[in-house]
Amino acid sequence: MAMNCETFKSNIDAYIDGALGRDERLMMEKHAEGCASCRELMKEALMLMDMCAELSEVSVPLQAQAAWRKAVRDEAKK
Numbered sequence: 497m498a499m500n501c502e503t504f505k506s507n508i509d510a511y512i513d514g515a516l517g518r519d520e521r522l523m524m525e526k527h528a529e530g531c532a533s534c535r536e537l538m539k540e541a542l543m544l545m546d547m548c549a550e551l552s553e554v555s556v557p558l559q560a561q562a563a564w565r566k567a568v569r570d571e572a573k574k
């Protein structure tokens with residue numbers, strides 16, 4: 497699998513979900529190192545994930561979780 501911006505964006509959801517394998521994660525991180533826009537996307541996704549992790553301690557309604565996932569996806573489409 498060649499990592500480019502398209503692949504990166506389609507995988508960012510799986511990345512923040514921890515659904516990617518080790519090699520895939522490494523490829524994502526490598527791409528982000530050399531690509532400013534994907535780095536930015538990853539940063540935002542991780543920020544959202546942090547927010548979500550904090551929120552989930554007080555139990556986030558599924559609706560809110562779906563909303564931030566959608567936000568990440570919309571961001572990836574830009």
Ligand SMILES: [Zn+2]
Nearest residue numbers: 500501531534
């Ligand atoms: Zn990129």
